[in-house]
Amino acid sequence: MVTATVGTRVVHRRYVPYSHAHYAGNLVDGAYSLGLFGDVATEMCIVTDGDEGLFASYADVQFRAPVRAGDVLEITCELIRVGTRSRVMDFAVHVVARGAATDAAPGAATLLEEPILATSATGTVVVPG
Template sequence: MEFLAPVRGGDVVEVEARLASKGRRSRTVDFELRIICRSVDDSGRAEALAEPVVATRARGTAVVPADVATAAG
Protein backbone atom coordinates (compact mmCIF):
# COMPACT_ATOMS: atom_id res chain seq x y z
CA MET A 1 0.00 0.00 0.00
CA GLU A 2 1.27 3.45 -0.93
CA PHE A 3 -0.03 6.59 0.77
CA LEU A 4 0.64 9.38 -1.72
CA ALA A 5 -1.49 12.32 -0.53
CA PRO A 6 -3.56 13.15 2.55
CA VAL A 7 -7.35 12.76 2.48
CA ARG A 8 -9.20 15.31 4.61
CA GLY A 9 -12.66 15.18 6.10
CA GLY A 10 -15.11 16.55 3.52
CA ASP A 11 -13.07 15.42 0.49
CA VAL A 12 -14.96 13.49 -2.17
CA VAL A 13 -13.13 10.38 -3.35
CA GLU A 14 -13.53 7.67 -5.95
CA VAL A 15 -12.02 4.20 -5.83
CA GLU A 16 -11.14 2.03 -8.80
CA ALA A 17 -10.37 -1.68 -8.57
CA ARG A 18 -8.85 -3.55 -11.53
CA LEU A 19 -8.24 -7.27 -11.84
CA ALA A 20 -4.46 -7.52 -12.32
CA SER A 21 -4.14 -11.29 -12.60
CA LYS A 22 -6.25 -14.40 -12.26
CA GLY A 23 -4.94 -17.78 -11.24
CA ARG A 24 -6.67 -21.10 -10.67
CA ARG A 25 -7.26 -20.29 -6.99
CA SER A 26 -6.15 -16.68 -6.67
CA ARG A 27 -7.08 -13.21 -7.82
CA THR A 28 -4.86 -10.14 -7.63
CA VAL A 29 -6.54 -6.74 -7.68
CA ASP A 30 -5.00 -3.27 -8.03
CA PHE A 31 -6.77 -0.45 -6.17
CA GLU A 32 -6.47 3.30 -6.59
CA LEU A 33 -8.16 6.00 -4.51
CA ARG A 34 -8.45 9.46 -6.07
CA ILE A 35 -9.62 12.73 -4.54
CA ILE A 36 -12.00 14.36 -7.04
CA CYS A 37 -13.30 17.23 -4.85
CA ARG A 38 -11.31 18.96 -2.10
CA SER A 39 -12.88 20.16 1.15
CA VAL A 40 -13.02 23.95 1.23
CA ASP A 41 -13.53 24.53 4.96
CA ASP A 42 -15.32 23.12 8.00
CA SER A 43 -18.75 23.89 6.48
CA GLY A 44 -18.73 20.63 4.49
CA ARG A 45 -18.44 22.36 1.12
CA ALA A 46 -16.09 20.92 -1.47
CA GLU A 47 -14.82 22.16 -4.84
CA ALA A 48 -14.16 19.95 -7.86
CA LEU A 49 -10.47 19.61 -8.71
CA ALA A 50 -9.30 20.23 -12.28
CA GLU A 51 -7.38 16.92 -12.10
CA PRO A 52 -7.97 14.12 -9.58
CA VAL A 53 -5.25 13.60 -6.97
CA VAL A 54 -4.13 10.00 -6.49
CA ALA A 55 -4.07 9.54 -2.70
CA THR A 56 -3.56 5.78 -2.27
CA ARG A 57 -2.50 2.79 -4.38
CA ALA A 58 -2.64 -0.81 -3.23
CA ARG A 59 -2.45 -4.37 -4.52
CA GLY A 60 -4.28 -7.24 -2.85
CA THR A 61 -4.29 -10.97 -3.50
CA ALA A 62 -7.01 -13.35 -2.34
CA VAL A 63 -6.38 -17.09 -2.36
CA VAL A 64 -9.11 -19.69 -1.96
CA PRO A 65 -8.04 -22.82 -0.03
CA ALA A 66 -7.64 -25.90 -2.25
CA ASP A 67 -10.51 -27.83 -0.62
CA VAL A 68 -12.93 -24.90 -1.21
CA ALA A 69 -11.73 -24.37 -4.79
CA THR A 70 -12.26 -28.01 -5.76
CA ALA A 71 -15.70 -28.12 -4.11
CA ALA A 72 -16.83 -25.08 -6.07
CA GLY A 73 -15.27 -26.16 -9.37
Protein backbone atom coordinates in the same frame (compact mmCIF):
# COMPACT_ATOMS: atom_id res chain seq x y z
CA MET B 1 -17.74 -21.35 -13.28
CA VAL B 2 -15.00 -18.74 -13.15
CA THR B 3 -15.75 -15.62 -15.16
CA ALA B 4 -12.78 -13.69 -13.78
CA THR B 5 -11.18 -11.79 -16.65
CA VAL B 6 -8.03 -9.70 -16.50
CA GLY B 7 -8.96 -6.05 -17.02
CA THR B 8 -12.29 -6.23 -15.18
CA ARG B 9 -12.78 -3.00 -13.16
CA VAL B 10 -14.92 -1.95 -10.22
CA VAL B 11 -15.35 1.70 -9.20
CA HIS B 12 -16.88 3.14 -6.01
CA ARG B 13 -17.29 6.75 -4.89
CA ARG B 14 -17.44 7.77 -1.26
CA TYR B 15 -17.76 10.97 0.75
CA VAL B 16 -15.43 11.07 3.78
CA PRO B 17 -17.44 12.23 6.81
CA TYR B 18 -15.90 14.55 9.38
CA SER B 19 -16.45 11.88 12.02
CA HIS B 20 -13.62 9.89 10.38
CA ALA B 21 -10.98 12.60 10.88
CA HIS B 22 -8.45 11.61 13.53
CA TYR B 23 -5.64 14.11 13.11
CA ALA B 24 -5.00 17.84 12.83
CA GLY B 25 -6.09 19.37 9.54
CA ASN B 26 -9.02 16.91 9.37
CA LEU B 27 -6.67 14.15 8.19
CA VAL B 28 -7.99 10.60 7.91
CA ASP B 29 -5.73 7.65 8.75
CA GLY B 30 -4.30 5.45 5.99
CA ALA B 31 -6.31 2.46 7.18
CA TYR B 32 -9.40 4.22 5.81
CA SER B 33 -8.13 3.68 2.24
CA LEU B 34 -7.32 0.03 2.97
CA GLY B 35 -10.89 -0.51 4.16
CA LEU B 36 -12.17 0.98 0.91
CA PHE B 37 -9.91 -1.40 -1.02
CA GLY B 38 -11.57 -4.27 0.84
CA ASP B 39 -14.99 -3.00 -0.28
CA VAL B 40 -14.11 -2.85 -3.99
CA ALA B 41 -12.28 -6.21 -3.78
CA THR B 42 -15.41 -7.78 -2.30
CA GLU B 43 -17.55 -6.46 -5.16
CA MET B 44 -14.93 -7.65 -7.68
CA CYS B 45 -15.07 -11.18 -6.26
CA ILE B 46 -18.87 -11.17 -6.31
CA VAL B 47 -18.89 -9.97 -9.94
CA THR B 48 -16.25 -12.43 -11.16
CA ASP B 49 -16.75 -15.47 -8.90
CA GLY B 50 -20.10 -15.20 -7.16
CA ASP B 51 -18.40 -15.15 -3.76
CA GLU B 52 -17.13 -12.39 -1.45
CA GLY B 53 -13.62 -13.88 -1.35
CA LEU B 54 -11.04 -13.36 1.39
CA PHE B 55 -8.18 -10.87 1.32
CA ALA B 56 -4.84 -12.73 1.59
CA SER B 57 -2.25 -9.95 1.31
CA TYR B 58 -1.33 -6.46 0.24
CA ALA B 59 1.83 -5.57 -1.66
CA ASP B 60 3.37 -2.20 -2.37
CA VAL B 61 0.95 0.02 -0.45
CA GLN B 62 1.79 3.67 -1.17
CA PHE B 63 0.32 6.63 0.73
CA ARG B 64 0.96 9.44 -1.76
CA ALA B 65 -1.29 12.32 -0.66
CA PRO B 66 -3.51 13.08 2.31
CA VAL B 67 -7.16 12.10 2.55
CA ARG B 68 -9.21 14.61 4.55
CA ALA B 69 -12.72 14.73 5.96
CA GLY B 70 -14.96 16.42 3.40
CA ASP B 71 -13.21 14.76 0.45
CA VAL B 72 -15.04 12.78 -2.20
CA LEU B 73 -13.01 9.72 -3.16
CA GLU B 74 -13.05 7.47 -6.20
CA ILE B 75 -11.83 3.98 -5.41
CA THR B 76 -10.84 1.72 -8.31
CA CYS B 77 -9.97 -1.94 -8.50
CA GLU B 78 -8.66 -3.69 -11.60
CA LEU B 79 -8.12 -7.42 -11.92
CA ILE B 80 -4.55 -7.95 -13.17
CA ARG B 81 -3.96 -11.69 -12.64
CA VAL B 82 -6.26 -14.72 -12.35
CA GLY B 83 -5.11 -17.95 -10.75
CA THR B 84 -7.03 -21.09 -9.91
CA ARG B 85 -8.23 -19.60 -6.60
CA SER B 86 -6.29 -16.35 -6.36
CA ARG B 87 -7.07 -12.96 -7.84
CA VAL B 88 -4.46 -10.19 -7.95
CA MET B 89 -5.84 -6.66 -8.13
CA ASP B 90 -4.49 -3.13 -8.47
CA PHE B 91 -6.17 -0.52 -6.27
CA ALA B 92 -6.22 3.27 -6.24
CA VAL B 93 -7.91 5.99 -4.19
CA HIS B 94 -8.24 9.34 -5.96
CA VAL B 95 -9.54 12.53 -4.35
CA VAL B 96 -12.03 13.95 -6.88
CA ALA B 97 -13.49 16.73 -4.72
CA ARG B 98 -12.13 18.45 -1.63
CA GLY B 99 -13.95 20.12 1.22
CA ALA B 100 -13.18 23.85 1.40
CA ALA B 101 -15.25 24.80 4.44
CA THR B 102 -14.81 28.19 6.10
CA ASP B 103 -16.78 29.94 8.82
CA ALA B 104 -18.55 31.96 6.11
CA ALA B 105 -19.27 28.88 3.93
CA PRO B 106 -19.32 25.80 6.20
CA GLY B 107 -20.40 23.42 3.42
CA ALA B 108 -18.09 24.69 0.68
CA ALA B 109 -16.33 22.14 -1.51
CA THR B 110 -14.40 22.13 -4.77
CA LEU B 111 -14.56 19.65 -7.63
CA LEU B 112 -10.93 19.08 -8.62
CA GLU B 113 -9.92 19.53 -12.27
CA GLU B 114 -7.37 16.74 -11.88
CA PRO B 115 -8.00 13.98 -9.33
CA ILE B 116 -5.25 13.51 -6.74
CA LEU B 117 -3.84 9.98 -6.32
CA ALA B 118 -3.93 9.50 -2.54
CA THR B 119 -3.28 5.76 -2.08
CA SER B 120 -2.32 2.86 -4.32
CA ALA B 121 -1.71 -0.83 -3.68
CA THR B 122 -1.71 -4.31 -5.13
CA GLY B 123 -3.58 -7.06 -3.29
CA THR B 124 -4.32 -10.75 -3.52
CA VAL B 125 -7.71 -12.23 -2.76
CA VAL B 126 -8.65 -15.92 -2.66
CA VAL B 127 -11.99 -17.41 -3.66
CA PRO B 128 -13.38 -20.94 -3.16
CA GLY B 129 -12.06 -23.54 -5.58
